[in-house]
Ligand SMILES: C=CC1=C(C)c2cc3[nH]c(cc4nc(cc5[nH]c(cc1n2)c(C)c5CCC(=O)O)C(CCC(=O)O)=C4C)c(C)c3C=C
Ligand SMILES: [Fe+2]
């Protein structure tokens with residue numbers, strides 16, 4: 001079926017099939033010391049994560065870290081583990097399913113969404129294979145890290161590129177390197193916080209807590225710190241908060257060197273000691289609840305706050321697969337798909353929109 005609107009010849013069967021690759025960090029397959037040793041060994045061997053000379057790091061990793069940390073981490077994972085396994089994996093699966101449903105409702109060509117984990121399973125290789133089997137001709141890669149960081153987003157790119165070195169025929173590709181200021185993402189955060197406050201009341205201070213990175217990476221030019229601050233400022237503006245009502249802090253430091261500051265645990269203790277009775281903590285850098293939010297924030301930092309004289313500690317859950325988050329992720333993908341569709345044609349973005357509408361009409365006629 002061919003249509004000749006606005007000078008474009010458009011054959012419905014030539015609308016390319018789209019593959020979406022959602023990626024998150026990954027998680028151990030069981031909350032056991034043995035599996036944690038394997039998982040942490042893979043994760044912490046990634047040069048993007050440590051940027052330490054290999055020979056030296058091998059000695060530190062195998063001689064020190066992998067002796068004690070796996071048992072300690074296994075205990076932490078056991079506290080958050082569910083009947084269906086790791087929360088991060090369960091939630092990521094639900095996100096992939098729901099984004100696929102939403103995209104199929106909004107995009108006129110066949111869409112398949114696959115989930116890949118940077119470390120562990122399902123791997124990025126598994127997910128790309130799933131897209132290949134579904135004959136995806138164009139692939140959009142969406143790492144589920146709103147703020148770009150080399151150890152997370154950059155490492156995802158490396159892993160995708162590594163798999164593609166074995167592909168004969170490389171599809172059209174689009175890599176979404178960040179969405180820290182996308183209006184739909186900011187809106188989802190602001191609405192979820194507002195709705196939380198409507199149900200539980202609003203605290204005296206809102207802490208935006210992000211996973212840290214070594215300060216060394218920031219000084220070398222990683223945009224992560226800046227993007228965390230921008231997300232927080234945009235959400236605070238959307239909520240019409242005064243400067244004294246919110247602050248940014250960084251959690252989950254690892255190793256001895258200095259990381260991004262202020263540290264979440266120190267701020268939580270200080271606020272309690274200063275007599276701030278109630279704080280709300282939100283973690284916009286985690287697209288899904290995981291060990292770092294469920295155990296570190298909602299258990300450990302809650303305890304620090306209450307032990308030091310704080311009265312009420314409220315953790316506002318991650319966006320997970322809430323409808324507004326799915327809508328935001330779908331919007332982000334669609335923005336990039338429009339870019340892919342206009343490839344090779346010199347048309348303005350308004351005309352690209354018109355073409356989308358035209359394709360939708362073709363679909364409706366089927
Ligand atoms: C959201 C962004 C993340 C950044 C940036 C990040 C950097 C980073 N992380 C480590 C070390 C560890 N992180 C661990 C867990 C973990 N980290 C993220 C996200 C970011 N990390 C998530 C979502 C998770 C949870 C995974 C889960 O299964 O629930 C761990 C493992 C747990 C533990 O043993 O503490 C380590 C180790 C470094 C070194 C780093 C930046 C250089
Ligand atoms: Fe799938």
Ligand SMILES: [Fe+2]
Pocket residue numbers: 211252
């Ligand atoms: Fe981490």
